Amino acid sequence: MVADGNKYWFEEDGTNGSDGGKNAGKDSWEALLGEEKETEEKGAADASGVSGASEAPQDPAPAPSAPQASGTPYRSAYEIRLSAMQGRPKAVRGKMLRTLMRYDYKEIFKILFPCYIALAAATVLYLVVSEIAGRVLSDSSGEFILYATAVASSLYGISAAVCGVAPVVMVVQRFYKNLFTAEGYLTLSIPATPQEQLLSKFLSAISALFLSLIITSLFDIVRLLPHMSYGTFLTNTQLGMLWDMCQSTDLPVLTCIEAILLIAAANIVSLHLFYVCICFGQMVTSRNKGWAAIGFYVLFTFGGGLLLSVFLVGLVMDLADGGGLVNLFRFLGLHGTLWLGVAICLALSVGAWFIEKYVMSKKINLS
Amino acid sequence: MENILECIGLTKDYKGLRALDNLTFSVPDAGKVVGLLGTNGSGKTTLIKLIAGLLTPTAGSVFVAGLPIGTQTKEIVAYLPDTHFLNASFSVKDEVAYYKDFFADFDEGRAWKMIDDLGVGRTQKVRTLSKGNKEKLGLILTLARNARLYIFDEPIAGVDPAARDYILRTILNNRAPGSTMIICTHLIGDIEPVLDYVLFLQAGKIVLQGGANAIRKGEGKTIDQLFREVFRW
Numbered sequence: 001m002v003a004d005g006n007k008y009w010f011e012e013d014g015t016n017g018s019d020g021g022k023n024a025g026k027d028s029w030e031a032l033l034g035e036e037k038e039t040e041e042k043g044a045a046d047a048s049g050v051s052g053a054s055e056a057p058q059d060p061a062p063a064p065s066a067p068q069a070s071g072t073p074y075r076s077a078y079e080i081r082l083s084a085m086q087g088r089p090k091a092v093r094g095k096m097l098r099t100l101m102r103y104d105y106k107e108i109f110k111i112l113f114p115c116y117i118a119l120a121a122a123t124v125l126y127l128v129v130s131e132i133a134g135r136v137l138s139d140s141s142g143e144f145i146l147y148a149t150a151v152a153s154s155l156y157g158i159s160a161a162v163c164g165v166a167p168v169v170m171v172v173q174r175f176y177k178n179l180f181t182a183e184g185y186l187t188l189s190i191p192a193t194p195q196e197q198l199l200s201k202f203l204s205a206i207s208a209l210f211l212s213l214i215i216t217s218l219f220d221i222v223r224l225l226p227h228m229s230y231g232t233f234l235t236n237t238q239l240g241m242l243w244d245m246c247q248s249t250d251l252p253v254l255t256c257i258e259a260i261l262l263i264a265a266a267n268i269v270s271l272h273l274f275y276v277c278i279c280f281g282q283m284v285t286s287r288n289k290g291w292a293a294i295g296f297y298v299l300f301t302f303g304g305g306l307l308l309s310v311f312l313v314g315l316v317m318d319l320a321d322g323g324g325l326v327n328l329f330r331f332l333g334l335h336g337t338l339w340l341g342v343a344i345c346l347a348l349s350v351g352a353w354f355i356e357k358y359v360m361s362k363k364i365n366l367s
Numbered sequence: 368m369e370n371i372l373e374c375i376g377l378t379k380d381y382k383g384l385r386a387l388d389n390l391t392f393s394v395p396d397a398g399k400v401v402g403l404l405g406t407n408g409s410g411k412t413t414l415i416k417l418i419a420g421l422l423t424p425t426a427g428s429v430f431v432a433g434l435p436i437g438t439q440t441k442e443i444v445a446y447l448p449d450t451h452f453l454n455a456s457f458s459v460k461d462e463v464a465y466y467k468d469f470f471a472d473f474d475e476g477r478a479w480k481m482i483d484d485l486g487v488g489r490t491q492k493v494r495t496l497s498k499g500n501k502e503k504l505g506l507i508l509t510l511a512r513n514a515r516l517y518i519f520d521e522p523i524a525g526v527d528p529a530a531r532d533y534i535l536r537t538i539l540n541n542r543a544p545g546s547t548m549i550i551c552t553h554l555i556g557d558i559e560p561v562l563d564y565v566l567f568l569q570a571g572k573i574v575l576q577g578g579a580n581a582i583r584k585g586e587g588k589t590i591d592q593l594f595r596e597v598f599r600w
Binding site (some may be wrong): 029 | 437444
């Protein structure tokens with residue numbers, strides 16, 4: 001009675017199971033569909049002899065194999081429904097990346113916008129308190145104003161720190177939660193390619209990170225506007241400090257641009273490092289994927305730090321010997337070295353992209 | 368008649384454990400309800416995830432409507448997983464909009480009708496819904512798609528008997544005409560009346576398959592009784 005290996009109970013003697021039961025399955029399907037066809041025909045014959053009202057059919061839709069007008073090609077019920085959708089599938093596929101990014105932006109900026117508003121409020125508070133403190137302190141000492149200034153400065157500092165950290169937390173959390181937790185069942189069921197999924201996460205993350213950097217830098221400048229001088233700009237703002245460093249080079253504007261590119265490229269590599277660690281973490285374990293990702297992050301940063309130390313020691317020793325590496329950097333010069341740094345970061349980013357794509361295509365673990 | 372689903376030599380290994388072992392079967396595009404039955408660990412969910420495109424096979428291939436698994440098959444396969452998969456921070460309205468944005472075959476009108484019948488507020492957050500209502504919402508969103516192949520992974524597990532009746536009724540009354548359904552479960556007794564065809568899976572292999580009526584007539588037992596016999600410990 002019970003199947004033995006690939007032989008099924010309904011198989012006649014002599015039929016084989018070597019096809020893995022496919023033909024056995026096919027036979028039983030044919031038996032099922034043949035039986036139903038007989039039942040339908042019998043039902044139709046009985047109904048033709050019945051007078052009066054009868055029960056409404058359970059399923060009013062035509063059967064998929066309903067005969068169609070002769071001369072017209074066969075169209076299944078699905079194809080008929082599809083034509084009624086008037087090109088919607090193509091439209092949805094066409095803007096898949098945009099739609100994915102819209103949802104990623106919504107989730108990320110749901111948290112970031114309140115952070116920006118808080119930073120704006122802290123900046124305004126700082127400006128107001130600073131202005132009051134300037135006028136009161138010039139007349140007399142006011143302990144309350146001193147405390148208020150300290151509080152306003154602290155609030156500003158905390159808001160700026162949150163605006164610096166929150167984007168990183170949000171983009172990493174979005175990548176992990178949307179792809180590798182229970183939400184991933186829906187995310188990965190939608191008709192988007194792994195490349196589209198990754199590109200959406202990456203582009204929304206990068207724009208969130210850079211926007212946050214620009215906003216915190218701008219508010220940094222706005223905070224100091226009432227007392228802004230060139231010297232204050234150079235010593236008290238991030239952009240100013242960068243410009244100050246570039247001033248001593250031969251082409252300060254170009255050096256500044258190259259430095260900003262290098263910082264941007266390094267941030268992209270950092271983002272990819274998070275993504276790769278999350279991908280590896282979910283590959284090695286079904287539970288505690290987050291902790292596994294943290295473990296890989298520690299491993300890679302420790303390993304990266306070790307490599308960098310070895311490189312720097314090598315460089316110092318090379319310097320003492322007047323060796324090739326130092327000559328290379330002398331040849332490249334400052335600008336060449338900066339561009340080399342950008343190229344290395346981009347190469348690492350491309351490698352990380354291929355790793356993420358491979359994991360998304362072949363090694364997803366949603367259990 | 369073409370096949371809506373075809374698996375050829377399908378094998379899936381997990382770190383030395385073989386979850387599916389050279390599985391070969393096909394399901395014709397005949398608008399039937401197929402029961403994928405087996406005990407825990409028999410490979411049902413692995414098979415379903417392979418069809419839904421959430422896993423890639425170690426060997427063999429899967430075709431849906433003659434297409435290899437990819438974006439085109441995801442357009443015609445509606446999958447309901449056995450876990451809470453909706454974004455908890457979304458409202459019901461947001462979830463409907465999400466489905467409408469990503470699935471071209473999503474019927475918004477039908478979805479709202481079923482949601483309103485459920486009695487759930489449109490602006491209510493998913494995280495505030497009861498466990499049963501979350502599952503029902505997931506089911507409604509899946510069924511509101513005019514898919515060619517529906518796959519339900521344990522749709523009635525972990526819910527009360529009244530909810531099970533609701534789920535089964537909703538499944539049968541709201542699927543797109545002509546579509547095929549694969550229902551994976553080990554609660555055979557509840558699902559048996561709706562099954563046209565059954566596939567019994569054990570240790571990653573098909574041990575039995577056939578028309579539900581044919582099996583009942585041949586064995587003189589219900590599918591549930593046969594299941595208990597086949598998978599007796």
